[in-house]
Amino acid sequence: MIKVNKKKCIGCGACASICPEVFEMGDDGKAHVKNQKNLPCVKEAIESCPVKAISK
Numbered sequence: 001m002i003k004v005n006k007k008k009c010i011g012c013g014a015c016a017s018i019c020p021e022v023f024e025m026g027d028d029g030k031a032h033v034k035n036q037k038n039l040p041c042v043k044e045a046i047e048s049c050p051v052k053a054i055s056k
């Protein structure tokens with residue numbers, strides 16, 4: 001299951017720009033998982049997150 005650790009997320013927006021089909025920025029300034037599509041860009045987003053807040 002794709003998850004964002006909201007305590008770790010600093011709201012940089014990288015995951016949402018790399019993989020907009022799965023991640024979006026919420027009103028709380030944190031990334032949200034929109035769905036559990038296991039696209040290649042999910043892995044890319046995980047690797048690009050500066051605080052390693054995304055897990056799968």
Ligand code: SF4
Nearest residue numbers: 009010012013015049
């Ligand atoms: S890349 Fe990481 S820190 Fe940046 S918005 Fe996404 S989950 Fe948050």
